[in-house]
Amino acid sequence: MLAGSFARMRSTPPSSARRWDGSPVTVPPRRSLRVACDGTSRLLRCGQVGRCRDCGNRIEWYHRSTEQSVRLHPHELPSARVPAACRWHVSSGIAHPAEDGSGWCRVPHAAVCPAREASRVPPQLVGLRRALAVNTRRLIDAGAFTPPARPADGPVEGRAACRPARPIVQMLYVRYLAAHPVDEIQCVTQTRRRHRCPSPLLAPGTPAGIWRLIPATAAAGQLALPAEVMAVYDLTTLPYAEQMRWRAQHCPQHAATPTAADLAVADWTPFDPLHHGEHIHTRLPAPARHHRPVGRSREVGRP
Template identity: 55%
Template structure:
C-alpha cells in the first residue's frame, strides 16, 4: 500500500479493490473499464433517469390551449403570428413581439392575462398589436404611426423574400359555393348553445383539437360513432344577438340544439368523447368555429338541405 507523507496507515487496514458501478452489491473487481454503464456517469455515480412528464393544463385555466399550438403563419403574408383567445372565446392573431405602448395607437393596444387577450392596455409601457394591423397584404383602415408603418414595410420585405425563395405561396381565395347545390357544404352553419357558428370544414371532417399522450393532435372526429347526431333543418336566416335586420329566408343549418348540454359543449370545444371526459386534456389547436354573421358569411348560406350520404341523421 502506498504511504502518503504525514499520514500513517491504520492498523489492520487493507486496500479493497474498486467496485464497478454496474456490478451488484457485494461484487468487486480488480479493475473497472473506462466505459461505464449507461446507468452511471463517467465517475461511477448513479445517473438519475426521471421519466418525462407530459404538459398539462390546470382545470381552472381560462385557456386550455398549449403554447405549442398558438404559433402559426399568416396565410396572406407568411409572417409568424401567435393565436390567443379573446374574452368572447374568439381567436385573434397577435404579433409575436411586444411593442412600446407609446408608439402604438390606443385602439390597437392589446395585453395578455392568463392566456386571454384583452383589447386595451394594462398600464405598462409595452403592449401587443394585432397582426391584421401590420399585415402587408391588407389595406390599413385607420391612421397608423410612423413606427407601425415602418414595421409594415419590414414585414412586406420579409414576405417578398419568402415568396421569391419559394418558402411561401399566398393562399388563393376559395371559389364561391353554388347556392343551389345539394352536396354537403364545405363550411356548414351549426346551431348549438343558443347560437349559430360557422365551421371551417364539413361536419364529418371536424377533428378533435386535444393533445394525445404522444404529444400529437388527436386524429378522432368530433362526430364519433355511437354519439347523438344533429339534424339538417331549414331555419330562417334572421338576425341574432343584436345583428342588423335582414330579409328573413330559409337556410340549411345543422341543428344540435336538441342534444344534451354536455354534448353541445363537447362540440363547441371540439373534443372527441374520450378527451371530453378527461378534465386534464390540453388543446393543441384552436377550435375552428366562428360566430355566424349573415352579412359577413353570406357566401356560405345554403337554401337547400344536403342529400349526400351521411349528412342526414
C-alpha cells in the same frame, strides 16, 4: 466593560449576503412561466401559440373578459406607432382592447394579416403587414405553408356555398363560426406520443347534425341582415353530452377519457352576423341537397 464586549458591539457593516441580524439573505431566482417539455398539457401558458390559417404567420391566442378569444401579434410595438383603435395589452393572461399607459402595446393579427385587403390596414401598420407578407411568401416557397383555396370566380352562385370553408355551427343554442369544414374539424386532445389527435369530430357511427336554412337575423335588438336565410349546421337535436363533446372539440374516444390533456385551444368563434357576413351562405351544402328526402327541399327552423 470588558474588552470582548467592545468587540461584539463595534459598528461593522454586515455582509451583502446577510441581514443586520446575521441571518442569510436568500433571494429566489426569477423564473418565467413555462411549460415543461414532458408535461401532460400544453395549455398552462397565458397565450396559446399558433399560426394563422390564412397567411401562416405566428400568432398568440388570448382569452378576453368575454367568451370570445382574440389573436394577437406575438411581438410588442411602440404605442406611438399604433393607432389607438388597434392597441391591446395583456394583464394576468387576459387581453384587453386598450393600452395600459406604457410605451408598448400589442396589435390584433387581423389588423396586419397579409391575407386581408390592404385597404383595411391602418397606414401606420403597412410596414409590418409588408414584412409579414414577405414571410408568408418564404413559407410558401419552402413548402411549410399552403394557403387555403379561394373560391373560383364565375356566374355560378358561390362554389364555397356547396361546402362552406368556415361553416356556422349551432350547439347548445349558441352559434359558432368553425375554423374548418364540418368533416375536417379535428380533435384538440393530446395523444400518448404527445401529438395532436388526428381524429375528426364527425366520426363514423356518431350522430350527425342537420344542415338547415334558418333566418339570417342579427342578435337580439339588432336589425335583420339583407339575406333572408343562411345555412347552419344544427347540433341542437343531439343529446346534451354529444353537444358538449363538440363544444370541447373532442373525438368520441377522448371524450370518454376525461383525464386526457388538450394540446390546442378549441377553434370555435362566437358568431356575429355583423362581422362574419362573408361566411353567410344562402344555399345548403351539396351533400344536403343531393341526399335529402323527397318533399323536404329545405328546412327553415328557429335560431
